[in-house]
Amino acid sequence: MIEGFRAGCDDYIAKPFSVELLYQRIEAVLRRSENALDGVKCERFHYGDMSVDFERMQVYISDEPIKLSVTEYRILELLIKNKGRVLTRDMIIQKIWDDNENYVDENTLNVHIRRLRQKIEKDAGNPEYVITVFGIGYTFGET
Template sequence: MSNILIIEDDRVLNRGVTFALKKDGHNVIYAYSKKDGMQEILNNKIDLLLLDINLPDGNGVELCKEIRDKVDFPIVFFTANDTEEDMIKGFEIGCDDYIAKPFSVEILKHKINAMIRRNDMELKNIFKYKELKIDFDRMAVLVADKEINLTATEYKLLELLAKNKGIVVTKEMLLEKIWDNNGNFVDENTLSVNIRRLRKKVEKDSRRPEYIINVFGIGYTFGE
């Protein structure tokens, strides 16, 4: 069962879509404002967001910008503003699709089901954070949708740090996990060199890293 959040201030439309999606087997959470919608995002695991662009206390595009770096679920805009310029702007800031009002509920249901299936498959073994994506199955790393060539050691370092996001990984742990299992001796200086090379490849500014963060005197952690 998927958790779908609807943020739409038209109460009749909101309730109608909620009823249709519940009948389709989804768990539906609804809100009528940007503020209440953000609260639901913080309090629940959301699998897909249906988001109105024009809300009484703000703009759906602004909300999409605020949450896109923090969440991986698909975002679909409800909109009466379906000009090419509006749609391009929405895709640029991170929405996954548009549905123009008025719309067919049946078409909406099929779109949602297809998007949730696709997203579930993509998230099985893929790590995403800001503009960085790691496909663990393919051992591929992308930054801003551009594939980055890493050495085997650089990839192992990035994989280990990403899989332990939020945890400080000591230098000793990195040396043991990355090299010692192969019987190779590598000192801390070699580790530092590989970290430096990795940062140059994946960070926008290696002097102000967003992904590979140094924890002075201890090791490294991933992300903020």
């Protein structure tokens, strides 16, 4: 058991064990990790009226599914997973488009941000999710 914990395990069940005990321990782990946002393994994210199911790549506003393009979704996901940080325009362009070393200018990013806001914001002119940090780039949520 000690070697297991030293190797990184979170729990241990000695044999023989009941199926109910196993079930309850699994439920406890799921409850603890339900809203964890560690930038990599989060399955569900909630902020205001928005929820994002990263596993299904689906965005909901007030429990209504919102249809986003792949690029719009990737921008939103990048901003959410970096919540609390300001991402420069260049950083976003590199993460979203530079995988294939394609050149994309800032106007392309502006168009995608505008379309994304039209789909997810109550008032695209006064956004609460995708926030512009003037002269720098964008952030998610409160500044």
